[in-house]
Amino acid sequence: MRLTQQQAAEYHERGFLMLESLLDAQEVETLRAAFERDAKVPGPQVVTEDGGTEVRAVYSSHQRQQEYAGLVRDPRILAPVRQLLCDDVYVYQFKINAKPPFGGDKWAWHQDFLAWRIADGLPAPRQVNIGVFLDDVTEFNGPVIFLPGSHRRGLVREGRSASARSEQHLDPDDISLSPGQLAEYVDRHGMTSPKGPAGSVVLFSPEIVHGSSPNMSPFARRLLIATYNDTANLPRPEGEPRPEYVVCRDTAPLRPLAAPFSQVPCAVAS
């Protein structure tokens, strides 16, 4: 379950690595069913559309659903993450985003690590993100767009925008690149967006500049994003920490399961 040297080099060079069809169709079905189940658990971790009941995102499902508890420990995923980062990692954030038809997040171009440094006092960019496609991702349903190699230049900006509207809430626009910065970055790095069938997994750097297309299709598109953090790099929030469903408190190092999550049961951590 280790990445080849070439794969690891590609991750470090480009800032992301695509593992196409890492999970099989049956596993995808299992994960979708667990998502539907988890979206019905009442609580602030379920984000609905403004004024609607349609579920837009669910946080921290790995703390409630054994399929996701298993997935974040699956050797096909956790082993590569440890290889790229270090042996002792835990899940810092876990989110499943259902991008609605004809819409989706604004496409502010940003670097994740800046957001986490500001919001949670995360000391260093010692994270690896994984994106797990729960639906096919095409050019039409809102793929993430990366600027390959942009992570190697560190943070483009140091803090949030002076025009930030709220001290509490971190708006993507507060940390986005300016049009001039982005023009220079795109000229130099180009744009690319990993696409592939459901079950594919993309690993990506917390410092890679990325944006998000709207979903032009008439169908929702579900994407899981989990962030692993080095246990030696715990957040140090200055004020009130963000809620537990957003910033996970269980920082014990994860150990890989002996086999894929679909073959071994995994208890949900209490």
Next chain:
Amino acid sequence: MRLTQQQAAEYHERGFLMLESLLDAQEVETLRAAFERDAKVPGPQVVTEDGGTEVRAVYSSHQRQQEYAGLVRDPRILAPVRQLLCDDVYVYQFKINAKPPFGGDKWAWHQDFLAWRIADGLPAPRQVNIGVFLDDVTEFNGPVIFLPGSHRRGLVREGRSASARSEQHLDPDDISLSPGQLAEYVDRHGMTSPKGPAGSVVLFSPEIVHGSSPNMSPFARRLLIATYNDTANLPRPEGEPRPEYVVCRDTAPLRPLAAPFSQVPCAVAS
């Protein structure tokens, strides 16, 4: 300059046909320069951004700039259009759209012919559109998205939305497909968007269902769209006709130039 039988069949089957790099780099430069020049001609045919000076679109440049007068008569373009439609065609509408960075038209899914029937009393879908790429078109800078084959099912809806806000102005939302209609159409036809280098030309049907992605890139993207209409199918507006720069009044049949527009001068029709 005729299309092959296979190309013509593809157009009729799928509702569009891509002619990659039909124009060469020098011709593209010539057309860009003519656009920049034409965008400085004062008048209502130049559409600027709300409250800004940035040019978003220019209409009817073929009536003022000899390069575009030549292009619409260029045998590489006019001959295929006549082959697909009929011998006697004229330019019904001509528009160059500069899709701004990080934005662009809303992506209402629609059929052109419905708009023209409502706005101009156009009797039948006896048109061929051409899209001329003045910049490279990629998945990131707002390509048009087609539902291949959808034109063969005729108009999805008969009139404008009951909630239309204005009798005068035709909002794309007034003629767009409902989410349910679009889901059925996408399921059946799929989505595709022709991309290619500047100088490519795409021919497409007035009845094909299409939408438009936003431009995620930091650079504007210029696209010329001209619509040829059968001279036996002239508009019959019920009220005041739309302005001449939107709906061209010169309905004399066009004759192909003897050679590409870059090789023979073409006077601007007065």
